[in-house]
Amino acid sequence: MNKSGRSKNMPKLLGTWMITAAWLAALGLLTFFFSGWMEKQHNPNQEIAGAVRQDGTHEVLLKQNRQGHYVATGAINRQQTRYLLDTGATTVAVPEALAR
CATH class of the missing domain: 1.20.5 (Single alpha-helices involved in coiled-coils or other helix-helix interfaces)
Structure with a gap:
């Protein structure tokens, strides 16, 4: 060529x-x-916001992921880690009024 x-x-x-x-x-x-x-x-709970209730107890609300598990991001000794929280069941069988 x-x-x-x-x-x-x-x-x-x-x-x-x-x-x-x-x-x-x-x-x-x-x-x-x-x-x-x-x-x-x-992990829909990458940034968790907690609240202190009037009676002084701390409350954190978590969202389920698509598989029905509760996964959250947290820290131990300033080292970021991911938690899989075991609630004992994928769905809750106790009515909300009874759980309070």
Whole structure:
């Protein structure tokens, strides 16, 4: 192949590389986005807000994840960790009025 033949194929080669780079960038962005989304689905309690009731007791409300488990983020000795809280049952069979 002579020099003019290579120069004719150069735009096609560059286009192929640019399309490949665009696909790789798109896949990287989708992976980044969905990994955060999946983590929020697994652990909806990443930022827990507690409250002190009038009688002085502390209360923390947690949301169930999609599997019905209670997962929360906390810290032990300033080291962040993830907790799986065992409530004894996936669903609660005690009426709310009786539980209070």
